[in-house]
Amino acid sequence: MAVCTTLHTAATAAAQSLISPHRHKQQVIFYGNTAYSPRGARHHSAALVVRCSAATGDTVVIGLAADSGCGKSTFMRRLTSVFGGAAEPPKGGNPDSNTLVSDTTTVICLDDYHSLDRAGRKENGVTALHPRANDFDLMYEQVKAIKEGKAVHKPIYNHVTGLLDPPELIKPPKILVIEGLHPMFDKRVRDLLDFSIYLDISNEVKFAWKIQRDMAERGHCLEGIKASIEARKPDFDAYIDPQKQYADAVIEVLPTQLIPDDNEGKVLRVRLIMKEGAKKFTPVYLFDEGSTISWIPCGRKLTCSYPGIKFTYGPDTYYDHDV
Numbered sequence: 001m002a003v004c005t006t007l008h009t010a011a012t013a014a015a016q017s018l019i020s021p022h023r024h025k026q027q028v029i030f031y032g033n034t035a036y037s038p039r040g041a042r043h044h045s046a047a048l049v050v051r052c053s054a055a056t057g058d059t060v061v062i063g064l065a066a067d068s069g070c071g072k073s074t075f076m077r078r079l080t081s082v083f084g085g086a087a088e089p090p091k092g093g094n095p096d097s098n099t100l101v102s103d104t105t106t107v108i109c110l111d112d113y114h115s116l117d118r119a120g121r122k123e124n125g126v127t128a129l130h131p132r133a134n135d136f137d138l139m140y141e142q143v144k145a146i147k148e149g150k151a152v153h154k155p156i157y158n159h160v161t162g163l164l165d166p167p168e169l170i171k172p173p174k175i176l177v178i179e180g181l182h183p184m185f186d187k188r189v190r191d192l193l194d195f196s197i198y199l200d201i202s203n204e205v206k207f208a209w210k211i212q213r214d215m216a217e218r219g220h221c222l223e224g225i226k227a228s229i230e231a232r233k234p235d236f237d238a239y240i241d242p243q244k245q246y247a248d249a250v251i252e253v254l255p256t257q258l259i260p261d262d263n264e265g266k267v268l269r270v271r272l273i274m275k276e277g278a279k280k281f282t283p284v285y286l287f288d289e290g291s292t293i294s295w296i297p298c299g300r301k302l303t304c305s306y307p308g309i310k311f312t313y314g315p316d317t318y319y320d321h322d323v
Protein backbone atom coordinates (compact mmCIF):
# COMPACT_ATOMS: atom_id res chain seq x y z
CA MET A 1 0.00 0.00 0.00
CA ALA A 2 1.44 3.41 -0.95
CA VAL A 3 0.27 6.92 -0.34
CA CYS A 4 0.70 9.11 -3.42
CA THR A 5 0.55 12.89 -3.56
CA THR A 6 0.15 14.74 -6.83
CA LEU A 7 1.54 18.28 -7.05
CA HIS A 8 0.93 20.68 -9.91
CA THR A 9 3.59 23.33 -10.38
CA ALA A 10 1.16 25.78 -11.98
CA ALA A 11 -1.47 25.17 -9.35
CA THR A 12 0.36 24.86 -6.08
CA ALA A 13 -2.82 24.70 -4.05
CA ALA A 14 -3.95 21.72 -6.03
CA ALA A 15 -2.53 18.78 -4.21
CA GLN A 16 -4.37 15.56 -3.71
CA SER A 17 -3.66 12.17 -2.24
CA LEU A 18 -4.63 8.75 -3.36
CA ILE A 19 -4.02 5.27 -2.14
CA SER A 20 -2.36 2.92 -4.56
CA PRO A 21 -2.45 -0.87 -4.20
CA HIS A 22 1.20 -0.93 -5.23
CA ARG A 23 3.60 -0.77 -2.38
CA HIS A 24 6.62 0.49 -4.32
CA LYS A 25 7.63 4.12 -4.17
CA GLN A 26 8.08 6.24 -7.22
CA GLN A 27 8.17 9.75 -8.51
CA VAL A 28 6.67 10.26 -11.91
CA ILE A 29 6.90 13.58 -13.67
CA PHE A 30 4.67 14.40 -16.61
CA TYR A 31 5.57 17.48 -18.63
CA GLY A 32 3.47 19.12 -21.29
CA ASN A 33 0.72 21.59 -21.91
CA THR A 34 -1.88 19.18 -20.70
CA ALA A 35 -1.31 16.92 -17.76
CA TYR A 36 -3.63 14.27 -16.41
CA SER A 37 -3.74 13.33 -12.78
CA PRO A 38 -4.06 9.62 -12.03
CA ARG A 39 -7.75 10.25 -11.44
CA GLY A 40 -8.12 11.77 -14.88
CA ALA A 41 -8.53 15.41 -13.75
CA ARG A 42 -7.19 17.83 -16.35
CA HIS A 43 -4.67 20.58 -15.68
CA HIS A 44 -3.36 22.97 -18.29
CA SER A 45 0.21 24.28 -18.68
CA ALA A 46 1.38 22.33 -15.66
CA ALA A 47 4.01 19.83 -14.68
CA LEU A 48 2.40 17.07 -12.67
CA VAL A 49 4.53 15.39 -10.05
CA VAL A 50 3.33 12.21 -8.39
CA ARG A 51 5.21 11.22 -5.25
CA CYS A 52 4.52 7.85 -3.66
CA SER A 53 5.92 6.44 -0.47
CA ALA A 54 5.19 3.27 1.42
CA ALA A 55 2.41 3.86 3.88
CA THR A 56 3.90 1.27 6.19
CA GLY A 57 7.40 2.80 5.94
CA ASP A 58 9.04 -0.46 4.97
CA THR A 59 11.88 -0.68 2.51
CA VAL A 60 11.43 -1.75 -1.10
CA VAL A 61 14.10 -4.28 -2.06
CA ILE A 62 15.42 -4.64 -5.61
CA GLY A 63 17.82 -7.40 -6.63
CA LEU A 64 20.31 -6.95 -9.47
CA ALA A 65 22.27 -10.01 -10.54
CA ALA A 66 25.10 -10.37 -13.02
CA ASP A 67 28.56 -11.79 -13.37
CA SER A 68 31.60 -9.65 -12.65
CA GLY A 69 32.27 -6.99 -15.29
CA CYS A 70 28.74 -7.15 -16.69
CA GLY A 71 27.76 -3.58 -15.90
CA LYS A 72 26.12 -3.83 -12.44
CA SER A 73 27.84 -0.69 -11.13
CA THR A 74 27.21 1.20 -14.38
CA PHE A 75 23.52 0.20 -14.33
CA MET A 76 23.20 1.04 -10.61
CA ARG A 77 24.60 4.54 -11.07
CA ARG A 78 21.90 5.19 -13.67
CA LEU A 79 19.16 3.61 -11.57
CA THR A 80 19.97 5.52 -8.38
CA SER A 81 20.03 8.80 -10.30
CA VAL A 82 16.55 7.96 -11.63
CA PHE A 83 15.38 7.38 -8.04
CA GLY A 84 16.87 10.72 -6.98
CA GLY A 85 20.19 12.15 -5.85
CA ALA A 86 23.79 11.19 -6.57
CA ALA A 87 24.94 7.94 -5.01
CA GLU A 88 28.10 8.15 -2.90
CA PRO A 89 30.02 5.89 -0.52
CA PRO A 90 28.98 6.27 3.15
CA LYS A 91 30.53 9.49 4.53
CA GLY A 92 33.42 9.04 6.97
CA GLY A 93 33.38 5.28 6.56
CA ASN A 94 35.78 2.72 5.15
CA PRO A 95 37.20 4.21 1.91
CA ASP A 96 37.03 0.75 0.36
CA SER A 97 33.34 0.31 1.19
CA ASN A 98 31.31 -1.17 -1.67
CA THR A 99 28.12 0.59 -0.52
CA LEU A 100 26.51 3.55 -2.28
CA VAL A 101 24.05 5.84 -0.57
CA SER A 102 21.76 8.44 -2.17
CA ASP A 103 18.77 10.44 -0.90
CA THR A 104 16.37 7.58 -1.50
CA THR A 105 18.45 4.54 -2.20
CA THR A 106 21.16 2.42 -0.64
CA VAL A 107 23.01 -0.04 -2.85
CA ILE A 108 24.80 -2.86 -1.11
CA CYS A 109 27.15 -5.18 -2.90
CA LEU A 110 26.66 -8.83 -2.09
CA ASP A 111 30.43 -9.42 -2.35
CA ASP A 112 30.30 -8.21 1.27
CA TYR A 113 28.78 -11.57 2.19
CA HIS A 114 31.83 -13.53 0.98
CA SER A 115 32.55 -15.84 3.89
CA LEU A 116 35.97 -16.74 2.50
CA ASP A 117 38.46 -14.00 1.75
CA ARG A 118 40.79 -14.15 -1.25
CA ALA A 119 43.34 -16.34 0.53
CA GLY A 120 40.59 -18.56 1.97
CA ARG A 121 39.13 -19.18 -1.47
CA LYS A 122 42.55 -20.05 -2.83
CA GLU A 123 43.20 -22.41 0.06
CA ASN A 124 39.83 -24.15 -0.41
CA GLY A 125 40.07 -24.16 -4.23
CA VAL A 126 36.74 -22.36 -4.72
CA THR A 127 35.82 -19.25 -6.69
CA ALA A 128 33.81 -16.33 -5.27
CA LEU A 129 30.84 -17.63 -7.27
CA HIS A 130 30.65 -20.88 -5.30
CA PRO A 131 27.99 -20.98 -2.54
CA ARG A 132 30.65 -22.23 -0.11
CA ALA A 133 32.42 -18.89 -0.40
CA ASN A 134 29.31 -16.92 0.65
CA ASP A 135 27.27 -16.56 3.83
CA PHE A 136 23.63 -16.79 2.70
CA ASP A 137 22.28 -17.07 6.25
CA LEU A 138 23.70 -13.67 7.16
CA MET A 139 22.63 -12.19 3.80
CA TYR A 140 19.06 -13.33 4.46
CA GLU A 141 18.97 -12.13 8.08
CA GLN A 142 20.35 -8.69 7.23
CA VAL A 143 18.24 -8.02 4.12
CA LYS A 144 15.15 -9.12 6.08
CA ALA A 145 16.06 -6.83 8.97
CA ILE A 146 16.60 -3.82 6.66
CA LYS A 147 13.31 -4.54 4.89
CA GLU A 148 11.64 -4.49 8.29
CA GLY A 149 13.17 -1.09 9.06
CA LYS A 150 16.07 -2.22 11.26
CA ALA A 151 19.67 -1.04 10.91
CA VAL A 152 22.36 -3.71 10.57
CA HIS A 153 26.13 -3.98 10.78
CA LYS A 154 27.05 -5.44 7.43
CA PRO A 155 30.49 -6.92 6.75
CA ILE A 156 32.72 -5.39 4.06
CA TYR A 157 34.70 -7.41 1.54
CA ASN A 158 37.69 -5.29 0.60
CA HIS A 159 38.45 -5.69 -3.10
CA VAL A 160 41.75 -3.84 -2.70
CA THR A 161 43.21 -6.15 -0.04
CA GLY A 162 41.06 -9.25 -0.60
CA LEU A 163 40.27 -9.28 3.14
CA LEU A 164 37.08 -9.05 5.21
CA ASP A 165 37.06 -5.62 6.89
CA PRO A 166 35.16 -4.57 10.04
CA PRO A 167 31.43 -4.09 9.42
CA GLU A 168 29.68 -0.85 8.50
CA LEU A 169 26.30 0.43 9.68
CA ILE A 170 23.47 0.26 7.12
CA LYS A 171 20.32 2.17 8.02
CA PRO A 172 17.06 1.21 6.32
CA PRO A 173 16.57 3.35 3.19
CA LYS A 174 13.40 3.87 1.14
CA ILE A 175 14.84 1.66 -1.58
CA LEU A 176 17.46 -1.01 -0.98
CA VAL A 177 19.26 -2.46 -3.97
CA ILE A 178 21.22 -5.65 -3.46
CA GLU A 179 23.56 -6.13 -6.38
CA GLY A 180 26.04 -8.86 -7.00
CA LEU A 181 26.56 -12.43 -8.00
CA HIS A 182 23.75 -14.07 -5.98
CA PRO A 183 20.70 -11.91 -5.16
CA MET A 184 18.30 -14.60 -6.43
CA PHE A 185 20.29 -17.72 -5.51
CA ASP A 186 18.95 -18.37 -2.00
CA LYS A 187 15.16 -18.81 -1.95
CA ARG A 188 14.84 -16.96 1.36
CA VAL A 189 16.64 -13.91 -0.02
CA ARG A 190 14.80 -14.19 -3.34
CA ASP A 191 11.45 -14.11 -1.54
CA LEU A 192 12.37 -10.78 0.05
CA LEU A 193 12.77 -9.08 -3.34
CA ASP A 194 10.05 -6.75 -4.58
CA PHE A 195 11.62 -6.65 -8.03
CA SER A 196 14.54 -8.45 -9.62
CA ILE A 197 16.74 -7.79 -12.62
CA TYR A 198 19.31 -10.04 -14.29
CA LEU A 199 21.90 -8.55 -16.66
CA ASP A 200 22.56 -11.31 -19.17
CA ILE A 201 25.62 -10.26 -21.10
CA SER A 202 26.72 -12.60 -23.90
CA ASN A 203 30.24 -14.00 -23.64
CA GLU A 204 31.62 -11.90 -26.50
CA VAL A 205 30.37 -8.64 -25.00
CA LYS A 206 31.26 -9.65 -21.42
CA PHE A 207 34.86 -10.44 -22.38
CA ALA A 208 35.23 -7.16 -24.27
CA TRP A 209 33.85 -5.09 -21.35
CA LYS A 210 35.77 -6.97 -18.68
CA ILE A 211 39.08 -7.04 -20.56
CA GLN A 212 38.94 -3.32 -21.27
CA ARG A 213 37.91 -2.45 -17.66
CA ASP A 214 40.32 -4.82 -15.87
CA MET A 215 43.29 -3.74 -18.00
CA ALA A 216 42.53 0.00 -17.79
CA GLU A 217 41.35 0.25 -14.17
CA ARG A 218 42.49 -2.82 -12.26
CA GLY A 219 45.98 -3.35 -13.67
CA HIS A 220 45.39 -6.95 -14.84
CA CYS A 221 47.09 -8.40 -17.93
CA LEU A 222 45.17 -9.91 -20.84
CA GLU A 223 46.35 -13.47 -20.13
CA GLY A 224 45.39 -13.17 -16.45
CA ILE A 225 41.89 -11.93 -17.28
CA LYS A 226 41.32 -14.71 -19.82
CA ALA A 227 42.51 -17.33 -17.31
CA SER A 228 40.20 -15.94 -14.61
CA ILE A 229 37.22 -15.96 -16.99
CA GLU A 230 37.92 -19.61 -17.89
CA ALA A 231 38.36 -20.64 -14.25
CA ARG A 232 35.04 -19.07 -13.24
CA LYS A 233 33.01 -20.48 -16.13
CA PRO A 234 31.83 -23.76 -14.50
CA ASP A 235 30.66 -21.94 -11.36
CA PHE A 236 29.07 -19.20 -13.44
CA ASP A 237 27.07 -21.83 -15.34
CA ALA A 238 26.13 -23.68 -12.14
CA TYR A 239 25.29 -20.85 -9.72
CA ILE A 240 24.94 -17.47 -11.44
CA ASP A 241 23.32 -18.01 -14.84
CA PRO A 242 20.34 -20.09 -13.50
CA GLN A 243 19.15 -17.10 -11.47
CA LYS A 244 17.81 -15.44 -14.60
CA GLN A 245 14.78 -17.76 -14.55
CA TYR A 246 13.59 -15.96 -11.38
CA ALA A 247 14.11 -12.38 -12.60
CA ASP A 248 11.17 -10.06 -13.23
CA ALA A 249 13.26 -8.39 -15.94
CA VAL A 250 16.21 -9.77 -17.88
CA ILE A 251 18.35 -7.45 -19.99
CA GLU A 252 20.23 -9.43 -22.63
CA VAL A 253 23.13 -7.74 -24.39
CA LEU A 254 24.27 -9.54 -27.52
CA PRO A 255 26.40 -8.80 -30.59
CA THR A 256 24.57 -6.91 -33.32
CA GLN A 257 22.96 -8.65 -36.29
CA LEU A 258 22.83 -5.39 -38.24
CA ILE A 259 26.48 -5.36 -39.34
CA PRO A 260 27.69 -8.46 -41.20
CA ASP A 261 30.90 -9.93 -39.68
CA ASP A 262 31.10 -7.16 -37.09
CA ASN A 263 34.19 -7.47 -34.93
CA GLU A 264 34.24 -3.99 -33.43
CA GLY A 265 31.48 -4.72 -30.91
CA LYS A 266 30.42 -1.10 -30.73
CA VAL A 267 26.87 -1.67 -31.93
CA LEU A 268 24.92 -4.02 -29.66
CA ARG A 269 21.62 -5.90 -29.69
CA VAL A 270 19.62 -5.55 -26.51
CA ARG A 271 16.58 -7.59 -25.48
CA LEU A 272 14.47 -6.58 -22.49
CA ILE A 273 12.51 -9.59 -21.26
CA MET A 274 9.77 -8.68 -18.81
CA LYS A 275 7.78 -11.26 -16.88
CA GLU A 276 4.03 -10.98 -17.39
CA GLY A 277 2.06 -10.36 -14.23
CA ALA A 278 4.87 -9.06 -11.99
CA LYS A 279 2.76 -8.00 -9.01
CA LYS A 280 4.21 -4.60 -8.22
CA PHE A 281 5.40 -3.29 -11.58
CA THR A 282 3.75 -2.63 -14.89
CA PRO A 283 5.75 -3.39 -18.05
CA VAL A 284 7.55 -0.65 -19.97
CA TYR A 285 7.85 -0.39 -23.74
CA LEU A 286 10.52 1.28 -25.86
CA PHE A 287 7.84 2.95 -27.96
CA ASP A 288 4.43 1.42 -27.44
CA GLU A 289 3.10 -2.04 -26.69
CA GLY A 290 2.97 -4.10 -29.85
CA SER A 291 4.86 -1.69 -32.10
CA THR A 292 7.92 -2.33 -34.23
CA ILE A 293 10.09 0.50 -35.53
CA SER A 294 12.83 0.29 -38.09
CA TRP A 295 15.02 3.19 -39.22
CA ILE A 296 17.59 2.84 -41.98
CA PRO A 297 19.73 5.93 -42.60
CA CYS A 298 20.13 7.09 -46.18
CA GLY A 299 23.61 6.09 -47.36
CA ARG A 300 23.87 9.11 -49.67
CA LYS A 301 23.30 11.59 -46.84
CA LEU A 302 25.44 9.95 -44.19
CA THR A 303 29.15 9.44 -44.38
CA CYS A 304 29.22 7.09 -41.38
CA SER A 305 28.56 3.37 -41.53
CA TYR A 306 25.93 3.17 -38.78
CA PRO A 307 23.41 0.46 -39.59
CA GLY A 308 20.29 2.19 -38.30
CA ILE A 309 17.98 1.18 -35.47
CA LYS A 310 15.39 -1.55 -35.02
CA PHE A 311 12.94 -1.72 -32.11
CA THR A 312 10.93 -4.90 -32.12
CA TYR A 313 8.33 -5.98 -29.60
CA GLY A 314 6.82 -9.39 -29.21
CA PRO A 315 5.31 -11.80 -26.68
CA ASP A 316 7.42 -14.85 -25.90
CA THR A 317 8.00 -17.54 -23.31
CA TYR A 318 11.08 -17.64 -21.11
CA TYR A 319 11.75 -20.54 -18.71
CA ASP A 320 8.10 -21.60 -19.08
CA HIS A 321 6.61 -18.25 -18.18
CA ASP A 322 4.99 -15.60 -20.37
CA VAL A 323 7.12 -12.54 -21.06
Ligand SMILES: Nc1ncnc2c1ncn2[C@@H]1O[C@H](COP(=O)(O)OP(=O)(O)OP(=O)(O)O)[C@@H](O)[C@H]1O
Binds near residue numbers: 073
Ligand atom coordinates in the same frame (compact mmCIF):
# COMPACT_ATOMS: atom_id res chain seq x y z
N1 LIG B 1 25.68 -0.41 -20.83
C1 LIG B 1 26.98 -0.46 -21.13
N2 LIG B 1 27.39 -0.12 -22.38
C2 LIG B 1 28.71 -0.20 -22.70
N3 LIG B 1 29.68 -0.58 -21.84
C3 LIG B 1 29.31 -0.92 -20.62
C4 LIG B 1 27.94 -0.89 -20.19
N4 LIG B 1 27.88 -1.31 -18.90
C5 LIG B 1 29.15 -1.59 -18.54
N5 LIG B 1 30.00 -1.36 -19.57
C6 LIG B 1 31.45 -1.58 -19.57
O1 LIG B 1 31.74 -2.73 -18.77
C7 LIG B 1 32.72 -2.43 -17.77
C8 LIG B 1 32.31 -3.16 -16.49
O2 LIG B 1 31.13 -2.55 -15.97
P1 LIG B 1 30.89 -2.45 -14.39
O3 LIG B 1 32.14 -2.03 -13.68
O4 LIG B 1 29.66 -1.63 -14.23
O5 LIG B 1 30.60 -3.99 -14.06
P2 LIG B 1 30.31 -4.73 -12.67
O6 LIG B 1 29.31 -5.79 -12.98
O7 LIG B 1 29.94 -3.73 -11.64
O8 LIG B 1 31.71 -5.37 -12.34
P3 LIG B 1 32.33 -5.97 -10.96
O9 LIG B 1 31.29 -6.81 -10.30
O10 LIG B 1 33.49 -6.79 -11.42
O11 LIG B 1 32.76 -4.78 -10.14
C9 LIG B 1 32.72 -0.90 -17.62
O12 LIG B 1 34.01 -0.43 -17.39
C10 LIG B 1 32.17 -0.40 -18.95
O13 LIG B 1 33.24 -0.08 -19.78
Ligand SMILES: O=C(CO)[C@H](O)[C@H](O)COP(=O)(O)O
Binds near residue numbers: 067
Ligand atom coordinates in the same frame (compact mmCIF):
# COMPACT_ATOMS: atom_id res chain seq x y z
O1 LIG C 1 33.19 -11.90 -8.86
C1 LIG C 1 33.44 -10.96 -8.16
C2 LIG C 1 32.36 -10.02 -7.85
O2 LIG C 1 32.76 -8.69 -7.95
C3 LIG C 1 34.79 -10.84 -7.55
O3 LIG C 1 35.73 -11.55 -8.33
C4 LIG C 1 34.77 -11.41 -6.14
O4 LIG C 1 34.00 -10.57 -5.32
C5 LIG C 1 36.17 -11.52 -5.56
O5 LIG C 1 36.78 -10.29 -5.59
P1 LIG C 1 38.35 -10.12 -5.79
O6 LIG C 1 38.63 -10.65 -7.16
O7 LIG C 1 38.56 -8.64 -5.65
O8 LIG C 1 39.01 -10.91 -4.71
